[in-house]
Amino acid sequence: MDPDAVAKAFVDYYYTTFDTNRAGLASVYQESSVLSFEGQKYQGTQSISGKLTGLPFQQCKHQINTVDCQPSGAAGGMLVFVSGNLSLPGEQHALKFSQMFHLIPTQGGSFYVQNDIFRLNYA
Amino acid sequence: MDPDAVAKAFVDYYYTTFDTNRAGLASVYQESSVLSFEGQKYQGTQSISGKLTGLPFQQCKHQINTVDCQPSGAAGGMLVFVSGNLSLPGEQHALKFSQMFHLIPTQGGSFYVQNDIFRLNYA
Numbered sequence: 646m647d648p649d650a651v652a653k654a655f656v657d658y659y660y661t662t663f664d665t666n667r668a669g670l671a672s673v674y675q676e677s678s679v680l681s682f683e684g685q686k687y688q689g690t691q692s693i694s695g696k697l698t699g700l701p702f703q704q705c706k707h708q709i710n711t712v713d714c715q716p717s718g719a720a721g722g723m724l725v726f727v728s729g730n731l732s733l734p735g736e737q738h739a740l741k742f743s744q745m746f747h748l749i750p751t752q753g754g755s756f757y758v759q760n761d762i763f764r765l766n767y768a
Numbered sequence: 769m770d771p772d773a774v775a776k777a778f779v780d781y782y783y784t785t786f787d788t789n790r791a792g793l794a795s796v797y798q799e800s801s802v803l804s805f806e807g808q809k810y811q812g813t814q815s816i817s818g819k820l821t822g823l824p825f826q827q828c829k830h831q832i833n834t835v836d837c838q839p840s841g842a843a844g845g846m847l848v849f850v851s852g853n854l855s856l857p858g859e860q861h862a863l864k865f866s867q868m869f870h871l872i873p874t875q876g877g878s879f880y881v882q883n884d885i886f887r888l889n890y891a
Binding site for chain 2: 677679681684686711713715716717718722724726728741743745747749759760762764766
């Protein structure tokens with residue numbers, strides 16, 4: 646399996662789901678997962694999903710600029726590093742962001758997100 | 769050992785060394801290490817150090833804005849996510865960058881960089 650193809654498929658799925666059905670993101674996390682969102686930490690599916698669905702905007706649109714991928718050294722794990730723009734309703738200018746994911750294989754042949762770190766890149 | 773303190777100490781060491789003695793960065797990598805620098809991949813100490821010392825500027829100054837840290841799930845590993853500004857000689861405006869490191873413990877009680885992904889955040 647080509648790691649770059651897996652990374653691209655994950656990134657496409659993640660941000661499409663974020664922009665169209667944010668509650669559906671819960672399925673990519675597990676109880677051990679950790680999200681750092683603008684410096685605040687959330688652990689576990691419920692806590693992470695609660696943070697993401699509770700963000701103070703209903704509509705958004707992610708545009709991906711770069712995706713980098715490397716094997717993480719953990720068994721079958723992959724690090725995915727994303728940069729892009731986030732457009733919010735009523736905002737004239739898109740916000741730049743960077744985000745990294747650590748993907749770990751599941752027994753079912755898929756991946757879950759063990760680590761997720763998100764930062765806006767303020768100008 | 770407080771992971772956030774380890775991450776901060778690593779970040780301080782890494783960017784101080786980058787800005788004052790770039791060749792000294794070779795010691796934080798090992799043969800299995802991978803660097804993705806603006807989308808180009810380099811593996812191993814010599815290849816990575818060659819890329820960093822060969823960058824087309826002699827002086828630079830990193831200013832760190834944020835540091836996020838999470839355990840990676842690998843044995844004792846840590847993910848460190850950095851955002852900041854990079855000032856180059858002759859450039860009026862600093863360049864924004866994001867960078868992530870996956871640190872793995874060494875037998876000697878220190879850490880080495882298994883994964884390093886660097887991206888400039890173009891405006």
